[in-house]
Amino acid sequence: MNDLLVRAARGERTERPPVWLMRQAGRHLPEYREIREEYDFLEAVTTPEIAAEITLQPYERYRTDGVVMFSDILTVLEPLGFAYHIESGTGPVVDAPISGPDDVPQTYDDVGSSLAYVGDLLDRLDARVGDETGIIGFAGGPFTLASYAVAGRATRNHYPLRQFTARHPEAFADLLSIVADAVREFLQYQVAHGADVVQLFDTYAGVLPPADYQELILPLHRKILADLEVPTIVFVRNMGGRLDQLTATGADVIGLDWTVEMGTAREQLGDRPVQGNLDPSVLFADPETVRERTREVIEQAGPRGHVLNLGHGLHRDTPIEGVEAFVETAKSIER
């Protein structure tokens, strides 16, 4: 029985920090690249048997204290009425993005039926490793999902969505609100299927001015994260200067990107559980450097309420030895 992840997420003092890595299942693993020769990304995501196998690949190699279900934040766009596909070189592309207020969805399909493959995946993970490691579910946040729904693809600085916000403030609020409702139901559905911890990835919401985040996004984050029966993690990039806004979301664990010093975050956050935050690029250094830099993060976070992770997703060409050094460092701590 390994419940380190849940215990640390609840703020307990742990004998060592639990460790997992954002985007641990994916292209840095040769066994993943091999499966992807047979299944394209969305096929793998929507086939629970394959998604379970991919989810467990990094667990088999590294024995992390959590496995993050292999899926994508964009899946929830489907019940909201947005079909999308992945184009190599571009990434996800929404087939018919929102071009004006009339395109904002008024309703959405039942999340548990549209995304039944996610429930099936979580059931399989629970049956296979439920006692051995933490099962991590997740959903995208309203700003990040709305950015795709409006721009249709990845954009620099999210100008299409921010321009839409300025032109159509009411439609923007309606869009965020309906996306948030679907996301909230989706996370509850994941908990019902055995997720031990859930993470809300509103990665891009940090591009908004603080007052706009406070007024437009924060209430939705609060609503999404309220009433979940498992520990929650919030992750928004570029919030280092305003961790108070992240704590106001009500998330149990504050996800930190690498642009904030862990020691500074700990001073500001007191005993609040934190997750992070080694710069993912450090894993390209020699293993001794990885160990040193990882130990610094662990020491600065302290023994209570720390989930060791990177400050954002693993790069696709990260060396295996870098990941091994990172995970082993967490496992070598005794306190």
Ligand code: CP3
């Ligand atoms: O930690 C995890 O593994 C959780 C699963 C997860 C993935 N992507 C898996 C994935 C999560 C939480 C994401 C986040 C995500 N996906 C965001 C939020 C921003 C962030 O990075 O935090 C966004 C905007 C997306 C949309 C998306 N999906 C992008 C931009 C890409 C990359 C496209 C590319 O060609 O590189 C995807 C595909 C995707 N999602 C992969 C993985 C592991 C790559 C799959 C592959 O190409 O093999």
